[in-house]
Amino acid sequence: MKIREVIVVEGRDDTAKLKQAVDADTIETNGSAVNDAVIKQIRHAQAKRGVIIFTDPDHPGSRIRHIIDHAVPGCKHAFLQRDDARAKNDHDNSLGIEHASPEALRQALRNVYTLAGDEPAQINREDLIAAGLIGSAEAGARRERLGELLQIGHTNGKQLLKRLSMFRISKGQFNQAMNQVLQEEDDERKTNSNT
Structure with missing residues (x-):
């Protein structure tokens, strides 16, 4: 390559x-x-x-x-x-x-x-809070997995919103990745409860 x-x-x-x-x-x-x-x-x-x-x-x-x-x-x-x-x-x-x-x-x-340049953000702080990416017990793990899925790197809570905006992550891309994060968490909980 x-x-x-x-x-x-x-x-x-x-x-x-x-x-x-x-x-x-x-x-x-x-x-x-x-x-x-x-x-x-x-x-x-x-x-x-x-x-x-x-x-x-x-x-x-x-x-x-x-x-x-x-x-x-x-x-x-x-x-x-x-x-x-x-x-x-x-x-x-x-x-x-x-x-x-x-x-x-x-x-x-x-x-x-x-x-990206100075384009208005499609995703706001309230979206991050609602997704449990800020202020929840799972926030750090969720941010890490979201960063992997969107290929934007590992971030803390303050950096995440800026990174999403900088890389022009659309609301649709964000929602799709968050759905995968939540599905993976749900699958892991089910696996753990069955063992």
């Missing part, structure tokens, strides 16, 4: 792992202190070939993504699911692209999103 855009990753290990999965060029941020030289390089890549931001599904990765997205508008975004990014046999439970399988990396790159 050849990728036309330049992929922005956090470090050398991410580049090495990506090269096992796809044919692509990368720019490495070398951590969360993204400097002006790296931003300049990313701007140049965006102008020439386009950019895909592909950072780890953790807080530092989200911070890097935000910094780059703010400094270089129009970048595309790839998200790796947290379960796919977990280190195998790792005692500190670190998350990172370098731990993912080549197939998980290819799948994340197949589901690349371009962020």
